[in-house]
Amino acid sequence: MRQSFAVGVGGAAGQGVATPGDIFAKIFSRRGLHLNAYNAYQSIIRGGHTFLTIRTGPDKISNMGDRIDLLIPLNQDTMDRHLGLLSAGGACLYNADLIQPGTPAAGVQMCPIPVSKLADISKNKVAQNTLAIGAALSMMGVGFPALESVLAEQFRKKEQKVIDENVGLARAGYDYATQNFKPFEWPLPMTETRYAVLSGNAALAMGGAAAGVKFYSAYPMSPSTGVLHWMAEHARKAEIMVRQVEDEIGVINMAIGAAHAGVRAMCATSGGGFALMSEGLGLAAQAEIPIVVIDCQRAGPSTGVPTKTEQGDLWQMLGAAFGDYPRVIAAPLDIGDCFKLIPEIFNIADRFQCPGIVLCDLLLSEGRLSVDPKELDFHPVIDRGELITSNGSGDHETYKRYKITESGVSPRAIPGVPGHTHTVSSDEHDEDGVLISDEYTNTVKRRAMMEKRMRKMDGIAAMVPLPQLQGPANADVTLIGWGSTYGVIDEACELLREEGVSANHLPIRWLVPLHGDAILDLLKGARHTIIVENNYSGQFARYLRSETSFVPKGHIRKYDGEPFMPHHIVEAVRDQLAGKTKLSVPAHEVMV
Amino acid sequence: MATTDVVAPKAMVMADFKGKVDPDWCPGCGDFGVLAAVQKALVELQIPKHEVATISGIGCSSNFPGFIDTYGMHTLHGRSLAVATGMKLANHAMTVLVTGGDGDGFGIGGNHFMHTMRRNVDLLYLVMDNQIYGLTTGQTSPTSRVGMKTKSMPYGNIEAPVNPISLALAAGATFVARGFSADQKHLVELIKRGIEHKGFSFIDVFSPCVTYNHDNTFQWFRPRVKKLEDNPEYDPTDWGAAMEKSLLWGDEIPIGRFFERTDVPTLHGAEPVLNAGPLVKQDNRIPPDIAKSFIAELM
Numbered sequence: 041m042r043q044s045f046a047v048g049v050g051g052a053a054g055q056g057v058a059t060p061g062d063i064f065a066k067i068f069s070r071r072g073l074h075l076n077a078y079n080a081y082q083s084i085i086r087g088g089h090t091f092l093t094i095r096t097g098p099d100k101i102s103n104m105g106d107r108i109d110l111l112i113p114l115n116q117d118t119m120d121r122h123l124g125l126l127s128a129g130g131a132c133l134y135n136a137d138l139i140q141p142g143t144p145a146a147g148v149q150m151c152p153i154p155v156s157k158l159a160d161i162s163k164n165k166v167a168q169n170t171l172a173i174g175a176a177l178s179m180m181g182v183g184f185p186a187l188e189s190v191l192a193e194q195f196r197k198k199e200q201k202v203i204d205e206n207v208g209l210a211r212a213g214y215d216y217a218t219q220n221f222k223p224f225e226w227p228l229p230m231t232e233t234r235y236a237v238l239s240g241n242a243a244l245a246m247g248g249a250a251a252g253v254k255f256y257s258a259y260p261m262s263p264s265t266g267v268l269h270w271m272a273e274h275a276r277k278a279e280i281m282v283r284q285v286e287d288e289i290g291v292i293n294m295a296i297g298a299a300h301a302g303v304r305a306m307c308a309t310s311g312g313g314f315a316l317m318s319e320g321l322g323l324a325a326q327a328e329i330p331i332v333v334i335d336c337q338r339a340g341p342s343t344g345v346p347t348k349t350e351q352g353d354l355w356q357m358l359g360a361a362f363g364d365y366p367r368v369i370a371a372p373l374d375i376g377d378c379f380k381l382i383p384e385i386f387n388i389a390d391r392f393q394c395p396g397i398v399l400c401d402l403l404l405s406e407g408r409l410s411v412d413p414k415e416l417d418f419h420p421v422i423d424r425g426e427l428i429t430s431n432g433s434g435d436h437e438t439y440k441r442y443k444i445t446e447s448g449v450s451p452r453a454i455p456g457v458p459g460h461t462h463t464v465s466s467d468e469h470d471e472d473g474v475l476i477s478d479e480y481t482n483t484v485k486r487r488a489m490m491e492k493r494m495r496k497m498d499g500i501a502a503m504v505p506l507p508q509l510q511g512p513a514n515a516d517v518t519l520i521g522w523g524s525t526y527g528v529i530d531e532a533c534e535l536l537r538e539e540g541v542s543a544n545h546l547p548i549r550w551l552v553p554l555h556g557d558a559i560l561d562l563l564k565g566a567r568h569t570i571i572v573e574n575n576y577s578g579q580f581a582r583y584l585r586s587e588t589s590f591v592p593k594g595h596i597r598k599y600d601g602e603p604f605m606p607h608h609i610v611e612a613v614r615d616q617l618a619g620k621t622k623l624s625v626p627a628h629e630v631m632v
Numbered sequence: 633m634a635t636t637d638v639v640a641p642k643a644m645v646m647a648d649f650k651g652k653v654d655p656d657w658c659p660g661c662g663d664f665g666v667l668a669a670v671q672k673a674l675v676e677l678q679i680p681k682h683e684v685a686t687i688s689g690i691g692c693s694s695n696f697p698g699f700i701d702t703y704g705m706h707t708l709h710g711r712s713l714a715v716a717t718g719m720k721l722a723n724h725a726m727t728v729l730v731t732g733g734d735g736d737g738f739g740i741g742g743n744h745f746m747h748t749m750r751r752n753v754d755l756l757y758l759v760m761d762n763q764i765y766g767l768t769t770g771q772t773s774p775t776s777r778v779g780m781k782t783k784s785m786p787y788g789n790i791e792a793p794v795n796p797i798s799l800a801l802a803a804g805a806t807f808v809a810r811g812f813s814a815d816q817k818h819l820v821e822l823i824k825r826g827i828e829h830k831g832f833s834f835i836d837v838f839s840p841c842v843t844y845n846h847d848n849t850f851q852w853f854r855p856r857v858k859k860l861e862d863n864p865e866y867d868p869t870d871w872g873a874a875m876e877k878s879l880l881w882g883d884e885i886p887i888g889r890f891f892e893r894t895d896v897p898t899l900h901g902a903e904p905v906l907n908a909g910p911l912v913k914q915d916n917r918i919p920p921d922i923a924k925s926f927i928a929e930l931m
């Protein structure tokens with residue numbers, strides 16, 4: 041089993057759950073440890089209940105895991121809801137003045153902190169948080185100086201007095217714990233590696249910057265807003281034009297205008313905003329203007345559950361905008377992949393002059409992961425495709441924007457180049473860009489244009505890598521997932537193998553084009569196939585069946601708003617292998 | 633990105649702006665006059681055609697980009713201003729013209745109309761206002777008058793029309809004018825002025841639909857339109873006076889330049905990212921030291 045240690049911090053929104061989270065994340069990553077953080081919260085600015093899980097360890101931590109080792113409840117509610125997550129060896133640090141301890145499982149250490157004795161609570165409302173952080177680090181075997189420097193950074197915008205006060209509090213908590221509480225049996229290890237810690241949204245934005253995006257437009261919508269925030273904050277340094285637009289219809293059309301002018305343009309939204317964008321997506325396809333649109337999925341339909349995760353937009357993406365047109369759809373497998381995928385999909389969109397869609401979700405967008413900084417490559421290959429940026433070539437009198445070619449790709453002159461004036465159009469047109477929508481009998485030209493555009497799909501398919509099976513061959517069970525479930529399925533396979541069930545994993549990253557034949561080939565010998573996805577109807581299962589006729593033995597689905605935990609998958613696989621069911625819908629035991 | 637262009641200096645003439653196809657508007661449609669006026673204005677201003685982008689939505693009037701030889705974009709119904717904003721911000725060296733109808737601009741595109749004005753995007757927006765939906769064969773539009781009978785309101789319109797001029801003034805447009813397709817000379821002057829204005833220029837042009845609007849015809853407009861320019865006392869820098877004039881409708885309908893102010897920065901002028909020149913000419917690589925600083929923030 042992977043060695044890992046998980047801290048859970050919970051409280052009402054506005055109680056400062058984020059700060060301890062940031063501090064733990066910094067300390068872990070600076071010890072050279074991997075981490076994965078997931079925040080469960082609601083669409084409320086004050087009140088409600090927020091529960092942050094940070095899991096750390098020396099190996100890659102691909103998901104939030106199954107258990108918590110240390111619980112820090114900032115209010116009674118958290119104590120009541122989450123104490124049950126602790127098992128023998130775990131501990132709970134809480135404010136003894138305010139919170140009544142619950143009844144823990146055997147072997148759980150309850151650690152009351154006498155906050156009013158250690159701090160002047162009339163002056164510092166979040167004293168309990170800082171004391172708890174100090175105490176926690178003492179119990180984890182982390183030296184105090186690490187905390188001191190992170191606190192100084194955390195409060196760097198405040199006066200020295202504030203920093204001193206917080207360091208003092210942390211020290212008091214640290215010393216109190218050293219004297220009164222039993223340290224954890226597994227002191228946090230240390231390695232020489234240093235990791236970057238980032239959210240999926242920051243990764244998507246940075247991936248855009250690396251890909252050479254010069255224009256980013258958006259309208260705020262959870263869980264995609266973090267992309268806008270990163271872009272806006274770094275716009276001037278990165279020299280990216282960032283615009284907040286009146287609505288998502290404007291967002292995509294502005295991006296199309298910028299892309300047509302010749303720059304790489306990107307936008308991000310969630311399902312609702314994407315629905316408004318769909319007509320624009322068709323325009324990009326018909327006028328053959330490359331853009332990249334990111335959909336950070338949240339639980340739908342309609343306003344749905346704005347702060348909860350789901351993989352429920354696949355069919356919206358597959359069917360977005362009317363008519364047939366070439367499109368590329370990819371789902372990043374983890375937060376590091378959010379970065380890596382953007383330059384890749386831009387190269388395809390540019391080469392084939394069509395829209396690229398990135399299907400992310402809240403789990404990745406708002407989760408945080410440690411990534412080796414070497415993986416954040418700001419100089420990836422940039423392939424802008426056949427772009428005419430000057431009239432140097434000569435024979436421009438005959439320039440045809442939509443010239444019919446074997447690949448379906450017509451060289452694209454950007455506006456401003458002399459001798460290449462032309463009109464692009466959402467209406468059907470001929471090679472010159474002249475409308476044929478009014479020539480009601482011209483079936484020949486219409487057919488030729490449809491075929492020209494759709495031919496691009498062959499070239500795209502050749503650029504998209506084939507899916508790969510991970511884990512042992514001839515496994516007892518093959519789990520098939522797509523996008524963000526990659527990490528949790530990976531760990532579930534490992535746990536299954538530990539109990540003697542050999543399991544392998546087929547993660548799907550490129551959804552359109554889907555390499556159906558390659559998938560069938562990989563699954564040919566599979567003994568027991570199960571598709572795992574975060575939605576109600578098995579959207580990927582239905583898509584795979586429609587493309588390949590493949591029907592798996594079973595399904596594991598979750599649509600309660602929370603992501604899978606490894607044990608959900610492990611238990612469901614056990615049930616399905618025992619023939620108990622073909623459709624498992626694991627219950628999320630913890631209410632958040 | 634670009635290498636240098638080879639352009640022989642050459643005076644632009646009307647024929648240079650002739651599109652690949654002739655307009656397929658109904659004979660007598662007001663839009664012919666608007667097209668001719670735009671071509672004339674571009675010739676008089678001597679703007680090379682490859683430096684002009686003409687962007688439209690969908691409608692009879694929105695077929696415009698196909699009938700003029702520039703870099704054209706025939707986009708979606710109502711979305712021309714959003715597309716044009718993106719185009720202008722990505723290459724502000726281009727002269728951007730946006731053309732369309734009253735349904736396109738004030739109906740389905742109303743939201744973009746308002747926001748493009750408050751942003752003072754540097755472009756000329758020409759609405760061929762025929763107070764009807766032409767392309768869809770004659771339904772009520774946002775500028776149809778009360779009582780007007782159309783296929784969609786056969787018993788007469790009961791909704792008050794929008795007043796594009798007052799709306800533009802209220803939304804902060806920095807150049808607001810009204811033209812009449814039948815008054816070429818006047819319209820050409822307005823268009824030239826609108827193109828030269830640094831900021832958002834709006835010209836609402838009465839461009840009668842001879843097929844579907846039998847109320848607001850050329851004959852109906854001719855005796856009513858009165859040029860603001862004929863009144864030496866009229867001061868187009870006076871926003872209050874412009875607002876007052878914009879409310880006139882009946883026996884006297886003012887046309888001309890209602891309002892212009894030049895003290896508001898354009899959107900591209902206010903954006904520091906463009907200090908280094910048009911976006912499309914900028915380097916698209918993040919310099920290594922900047923990339924390093926982005927990663928350092930995460931450590």
Ligand SMILES: Cc1ncc(C[n+]2csc(CCOP(=O)(O)OP(=O)(O)O)c2C)c(N)n1
Nearest residue numbers: 690691692693709733734735736765766767
């Ligand atoms: C989303 C969408 N809805 C409806 C239409 C159909 N449609 C095309 S043009 C038009 C109205 C055109 O009226 P206007 O903008 O005034 O232009 P005109 O034809 O009068 O010049 C409509 C409703 C469309 N193309 N797209």
Ligand code: SF4
Nearest residue numbers: 658661692766841842
């Ligand atoms: S229907 Fe009306 S607006 Fe359309 S082309 Fe004919 S006259 Fe012009």
Ligand SMILES: [Mg+2]
Nearest residue numbers: 733734762764
């Ligand atoms: Mg109209």
